Amino acid sequence: MAQLEDLVSRFKADRQSSEQRLAQLNAECEHLRQAHSEVKTMVDRSRYDLEQVRAQLHATTQEKASLEAKIDQLRGSNEEIAHLREQLDEHKHMHRRLEETNRDLNDLLQKSKAYCDELSRDSEDKISRVREFTRHVEQEARDEIDRIAHENELLRDELAHLARTRFEETNALDEFRVKLAELQAENNVLSARACRLTQQLSQYTDLPEDDELAAGEQGPAPDLWKLLSSGMEQLKADLELASKYAASIDAGSVDGGMGDESFTNAS
Known part of the structure; x- marks a missing residue:
């Protein structure tokens, strides 16, 4: 009986350690989910900024076309042409800046996607390991319970046999x-x-x-x-x-x- 109680105590200690480890892994998974949510929010914001830049680029392109039409109309006026050229240069400079911003945002978007993919793979790997560890602990617990139940059954049979033998000897x-x-x-x-x-x-x-x-x-x-x-x-x-x-x-x-x-x- 002392050995049985020792086995039960060790089983309870192993089970408590497994539950603590499982709680720690669940906390890490929750932290990874929160980080994934934050990165997803950042990616959505970057996409929104990219759409805004694209809209501005489209508006600038339309304005450029309009300015080029005005240049054609005002070709005879040098001052107007110079002014329009200055505006065109400014718009070109702005266009280049918007293109650079667009490239930077695209790079940031690709990096964010790669980080999200890596984070997702890491989360899935940790979740898979947690599940495998949980299955292993549950299987060990079931095996230990079956072994203890079998030993208890053998002990009951032996006690019953001894009782019958004692009763028969007394009779x-x-x-x-x-x-x-x-x-x-x-x-x-x-x-x-x-x-x-x-x-x-x-x-x-x-x-x-x-x-x-x-x-x-x-x-x-x-x-x-x-x-x-x-x-x-x-x-x-x-x-x-x-x-x-x-x-x-x-x-x-x-x-x-x-x-x-x-x-x-x-x-």
Whole structure:
């Protein structure tokens, strides 16, 4: 039981460590999701700025076309042409600046996309490792629980077997004590019968006095051999029955009650 409690304690400690590790990994995943959301917001803002720049570029292109039309119309006026050229140069310079800004925004957008892709791959890899670790911990927990349950079942079976064995031994001992008491009682009965038979035989083996002999001559003489033979046969039968009864007790036969009854009837 101490080993079982130690296993349960270690399992609880491993499970608590796994839960802490899982909570830490979940926090890292949540942090990565927030960073991904911030980068996505930045990318959306960059796209919006790029669309604004493109709109300005389109407006500048249209204005350039309009200015070029005005230049064609005012070609005869040098001052107007010079002014328009200055405006055109300014618009060209602005156009170049817008193109540079557009390139910078495109570069930033590509870098943001690459960073988002890398962040997404890293997040998926960490999530996959967390899931794999969780599955591994759950499988170890299930295996440990199955092993503990199997050991508990074996322990229950062993305890039940010991209880049955103890119960059977107790019953067998009680039955043996009862049979021994019965056998002793029957032995006492046989001893009493043998004693009585001995007394009866002694009456016929002792020599009578002269007056008894004279009185006995008047009546019929008893058949001593017949009485002795009958007594020996009865004693032999009783001894054989007692031997069978003792053998049945030693063998633990379930028919002991019938043997007791037959022995009593024979007595």
